[in-house]
Amino acid sequence: MSGTTGPNADESTIRDCENCVAPAEAFSVIANETRLSILEALWQAPDRPVSFSELRREVGMRDSAQFNYHLKQLTDHFVVQTGDGYDFRQAGKKVVRAILAGSFNEHPEMGPFEVTGTCAECGSNLQAYYDDEMLAIECTDCERNHGQYPFPPGGLNDRTREEIMDAFNQRVRHLHCLAADGVCPECNGRMDTTVTRDTEDYLGLEVRVDHECQQCRHQLYSAVGLSLLDQSDVVTFHREHGVDLCTTPYWDLAWCVSDQHTTVLSDDPWKLLVEIPLDDEVLSVTLDGDLTVLEMERTCESASAEEGAQAISD
Structure with missing residues (x-):
């Protein structure tokens, strides 16, 4: 399968792959208990590369020829052989991580x-x-x-x-x-x-x-x-009000999960206003359709209320 290229990518570098294998073939290689045991033993090794004999001992297979056959099936695509033994390729690490994550064999509720x-x-x-x-x-x-x-x-x-x-x-x-x-x-x-x-x-x-x-x-x-959670000015605004935005659950921030603090100023092109209230202040953030911050303003709610009352009396 050829790689996906961007507008400035070197297609000869990305698309040419003499040793690529089809996904079905790659999965068939690791659909074997012994080969998965080899990957897991390699993962558990305190140091890598790991020698052939040490790896076979950890897997617990006496038949050297049979072990060598399974190891060769993994070599080049999931495992690489070096002068000091065997080590992972990135694909091999991903297989083990997926197993540890439980994505293949666990279905809890x-x-x-x-x-x-x-x-x-x-x-x-x-x-x-x-x-x-x-x-x-x-x-x-x-x-x-x-x-x-x-x-x-x-x-x-x-x-x-x-x-x-x-x-x-x-x-x-x-x-x-x-x-x-x-x-x-x-x-x-x-x-x-x-x-x-x-x-x-x-x-x-x-x-x-x-x-x-x-x-x-x-x-x-x-x-x-939600796109503003790691925005530096938004993080600073919360810190100055004694709130650690980095650890506060996103679902406990109304402006992250609802529209009640979001106003559509324009939809062609998109222009959106998110107002974040904290204590007696409001941080107003204006974004475009790419979620780029266009404007940012801090106002005092009490001052706004006084201005509104003054306007009514006038």
């Missing part, structure tokens, strides 16, 4: 269970549940969706529910940060970002942000405000 935070719509409690490698958060009363994203089964291991939610919070931030930067979190392909009307009612929003990979078609959806 969890919940629903209560999580910290309140519904952005009605103020009721929130709950989370896990199914089909997806973790979702919704309101216990109005059932409003506060996000549903992939979370590999391995992320549930050796964690309390609170720790799972902390990890999920960081993962969602990471997913959207990569997507907004144009990098697919699944395959590293080119990710396109668009603002659209939420006609399918995925998140109960007037407008939503869509991220879609042009290579693997992976998709992410969110409210407009």
Whole structure:
């Protein structure tokens, strides 16, 4: 399968691949218990490269010829042979990581269970549940969706529910940060970002942000405000009000999961205003359709109220 190229890519470098194998053939190579054991032994080794004899001993196979046959099947595509022994290629590491993540062999379910935070719509409690490698958060009363994203089964291991939610919070931030930067979190392909009307009612929003990979078609959806979670001025604004935005659950920030603080100033072209209130201040952020910050202004709510009262009296 040829690689996907960008407008300035050197096609001769990206597309030519004398040793490439078809996906079906690659999966057939690792669909063997002994070969998976070899990869796992290589992963567990304290130092790499690992010699042939040491690797065979760790796998526990007495027949040297049979072991050599299976190792040769992995070599070049998943494992590389060096002068000092055997080491991983990136594809081999990905196979082991996928196994450790539980993506191939684990299908747990969890919940629903209560999580910290309140519904952005009605103020009721929130709950989370896990199914089909997806973790979702919704309101216990109005059932409003506060996000549903992939979370590999391995992320549930050796964690309390609170720790799972902390990890999920960081993962969602990471997913959207990569997507907004144009990098697919699944395959590293080119990710396109668009603002659209939420006609399918995925998140109960007037407008939503869509991220879609042009290579693997992976998709992410969110409210407009979620794109501002790692914006330096927004982070500073919260810090000055005693809030650590880096650890605050995104689902507990109304401007990240709802439209109540978002105003559509124009839709041709898109121009959006997100207003973030904290204590007696409001941070107003204006963005375009690419989620580029156009303007930013901090105002005092009390001052605005006084100006409004003065205008009425006049």
